[in-house]
Amino acid sequence: MNQDGPVGPSAWGTGPPGADSGAQIAWRSARSAGVAPPTLPSRQVVAKGDLAGVPEDRGWDALPGSGVGGGPPVGFEGGSFRGGGSQGSGRRSWHMVLWLVIVVPLLVPVYNRVEPMLFGFPFFYWFQMVFIPIEIGLIAVVYQVTKRRRQP
Amino acid sequence: MNDTFAAHRVQFGVFVVLFLGVAVLGFVAARWRRPDVPEDLEQWGLGGRAFGNFVTWFLLGGDIYTAYTFVAVPALVYSVGAAGFYAVPFAVVTYPMVYLALTRLWSVAHVHGFVTPSEFVRARFGSPALAALVAATAIVAVLPYIALQLVGLEAVLKVMGIKGNWPLWVAFLVLALFTFKSGLRAPALISIVKDALMLWSVLAVVVLVSMLSGGWTGVFRNAGAAFAATPSPSDGLTLPAGGQLSYVSLVVGSALGVFLYPHVQTGVLAAKNRRVIKRNVAGLPVYTMVLAIMALLGFVAISQGIVPVDGDRNTVVPALFDKVFPPWCAGLAFAAIGIGALVPAAIMAIGAANLFTRSIYRVYVRPNASAAEETMASKLFSLLVKGGAVLVIVGLSPQFSIDFHTIGGVIVLQILPAVGIGLYWGWMHRWALIAGLLGGLVTGVVMLYRIPGRYLDGTVKAHFGGSSYPLSQFGLGSKQTVYVGLVALAVNLVIVGVGTVILRVIGVPNGYDATSPHDYVAEEGDVEVHRMTELIDGGAPVSIGMK
Numbered sequence: 001m002n003q004d005g006p007v008g009p010s011a012w013g014t015g016p017p018g019a020d021s022g023a024q025i026a027w028r029s030a031r032s033a034g035v036a037p038p039t040l041p042s043r044q045v046v047a048k049g050d051l052a053g054v055p056e057d058r059g060w061d062a063l064p065g066s067g068v069g070g071g072p073p074v075g076f077e078g079g080s081f082r083g084g085g086s087q088g089s090g091r092r093s094w095h096m097v098l099w100l101v102i103v104v105p106l107l108v109p110v111y112n113r114v115e116p117m118l119f120g121f122p123f124f125y126w127f128q129m130v131f132i133p134i135e136i137g138l139i140a141v142v143y144q145v146t147k148r149r150r151q152p
Numbered sequence: 153m154n155d156t157f158a159a160h161r162v163q164f165g166v167f168v169v170l171f172l173g174v175a176v177l178g179f180v181a182a183r184w185r186r187p188d189v190p191e192d193l194e195q196w197g198l199g200g201r202a203f204g205n206f207v208t209w210f211l212l213g214g215d216i217y218t219a220y221t222f223v224a225v226p227a228l229v230y231s232v233g234a235a236g237f238y239a240v241p242f243a244v245v246t247y248p249m250v251y252l253a254l255t256r257l258w259s260v261a262h263v264h265g266f267v268t269p270s271e272f273v274r275a276r277f278g279s280p281a282l283a284a285l286v287a288a289t290a291i292v293a294v295l296p297y298i299a300l301q302l303v304g305l306e307a308v309l310k311v312m313g314i315k316g317n318w319p320l321w322v323a324f325l326v327l328a329l330f331t332f333k334s335g336l337r338a339p340a341l342i343s344i345v346k347d348a349l350m351l352w353s354v355l356a357v358v359v360l361v362s363m364l365s366g367g368w369t370g371v372f373r374n375a376g377a378a379f380a381a382t383p384s385p386s387d388g389l390t391l392p393a394g395g396q397l398s399y400v401s402l403v404v405g406s407a408l409g410v411f412l413y414p415h416v417q418t419g420v421l422a423a424k425n426r427r428v429i430k431r432n433v434a435g436l437p438v439y440t441m442v443l444a445i446m447a448l449l450g451f452v453a454i455s456q457g458i459v460p461v462d463g464d465r466n467t468v469v470p471a472l473f474d475k476v477f478p479p480w481c482a483g484l485a486f487a488a489i490g491i492g493a494l495v496p497a498a499i500m501a502i503g504a505a506n507l508f509t510r511s512i513y514r515v516y517v518r519p520n521a522s523a524a525e526e527t528m529a530s531k532l533f534s535l536l537v538k539g540g541a542v543l544v545i546v547g548l549s550p551q552f553s554i555d556f557h558t559i560g561g562v563i564v565l566q567i568l569p570a571v572g573i574g575l576y577w578g579w580m581h582r583w584a585l586i587a588g589l590l591g592g593l594v595t596g597v598v599m600l601y602r603i604p605g606r607y608l609d610g611t612v613k614a615h616f617g618g619s620s621y622p623l624s625q626f627g628l629g630s631k632q633t634v635y636v637g638l639v640a641l642a643v644n645l646v647i648v649g650v651g652t653v654i655l656r657v658i659g660v661p662n663g664y665d666a667t668s669p670h671d672y673v674a675e676e677g678d679v680e681v682h683r684m685t686e687l688i689d690g691g692a693p694v695s696i697g698m699k
Binding site for chain 2: 030068095098099101106108109112114117119120125128129132133135136139141143147
């Protein structure tokens, strides 16, 4: 598997050989950074771009027990640019749904009371417990909708 | 009710048989699904990163919902009512965050072969010093949590009329040995037994309460009457006027803190792929329902007139089981709590040991340690951690360990900027993060120090009396209190933000970010995930693709 030339596999994840396998992957930061997702002809180009100006041993920086700080300038980012981000916005808006189960349980004044009771449970208790099945349902739906199709 | 040992022979017999069975299971686990490779830290510390849907569900369930939770939350509800129910919204609010943030941690850890979050911090911000600080903070935060697992075990033993500390020593010796031998595979296998016992106990108690005269209506009526009779304004079936901000801030602070704890991250990183984590997050709230029912047992205990054994409120749930269940059934429930203490304690010790090994030992002590040496260091450190935990519980008062845990919760929140925000944003400067972490720690501990409280026996103590800080101390004319952890985190974040801007302006070089955006969404089967794992595992493609 060691295809990265003399420096060995890069610890910061250079463009993978099968860069096209990432076409389905939403890569948010590319968009948020205002970078157009480039199309990379081959991984050799990626590897070169990545390693330009990087001392050979920097590749091991991320491994435990190797070297110390320093290295390339701020803003340097490993270039594993992968396909477009069109799926990302869809996914992200689905993730917004999850805010429902974060925000509503925090609105204490809404549910801090005894009435109406349900099966003998004061409102304070059953209202908070109702969010458990709601959460299971919401997360299951978000997972199903945003599931990334596997490559064959 | 008789709380002598002679009256609890059956319970004790069932408890001991199950406990011994589980101990054997812990040793056998060393060979469970173990690939034929030399042992390294990924095998011992993360079970080879090969746990699928079911094992992960049990492992994380045993990990997040600890024996202490199942004993202390109902004890709190028994004492103060509504305010103790915070554990339920806390668990609800936690999962969406786990779903989004910890899947990113899983991906970046698998691309780079990280076993702990502190290694991620080091790669993200290019600072071994920050990583070591994060590791040390997390270890200090989790130590009292391990000690508190013993409180759950101790409560069960007390109800069975067993005096003295020796059973605790025996239990933790067994725990330490099988963790040493089997690593994360032991708690993973044991958690299956524990959860079966726990779910069964809870179902049994729900059926029993429903059959009591008055059912749940009667339970809440009796509890409401009991709270109305106390002079304290802070208890009751709903939150007092001054307790709402405290409730919300405790929910938010605990939820933000939970996925920063090393044991939760260890459980998540041991999953086979991202889908396993996501499916599990959808399934884990089932345990929240169990927790909610356990919390309400505090009211059932009031309704049943349960009096804590030896004045220790943590005994109310075991004492309730003892009263309402037939002896053999109570024995099963006790075993559920006792075994439930072993699972998280083992995972916490493993998580703490990995943090030490990867971010302190391999960086500052022996940079060229071999995989075998590294694994041995982790194993020995896990023994040390557990020995320390037993000493804390035996040598110091239980009250102290509960205070210590409160402090731990505040402390662990301070690694949020580096570990949590760092998963999304690499903008922060490494020195600003270090300053923020230290500033947050100092703020949190000073505020906790200034909170007076009461011991369980009613005497007043001057310091570390809780984690709710009165707003009036800030000069605000309010009766509300706020969770210290959030205030300390706010201080931390301000220092990080301002510090980063200043350091940028004066041109102090930032650390080198060794991660790339795609690392955070990589999935099992992606090329770099394979490649790095093979590299770090020493060539054999066993860890990720195994199936």
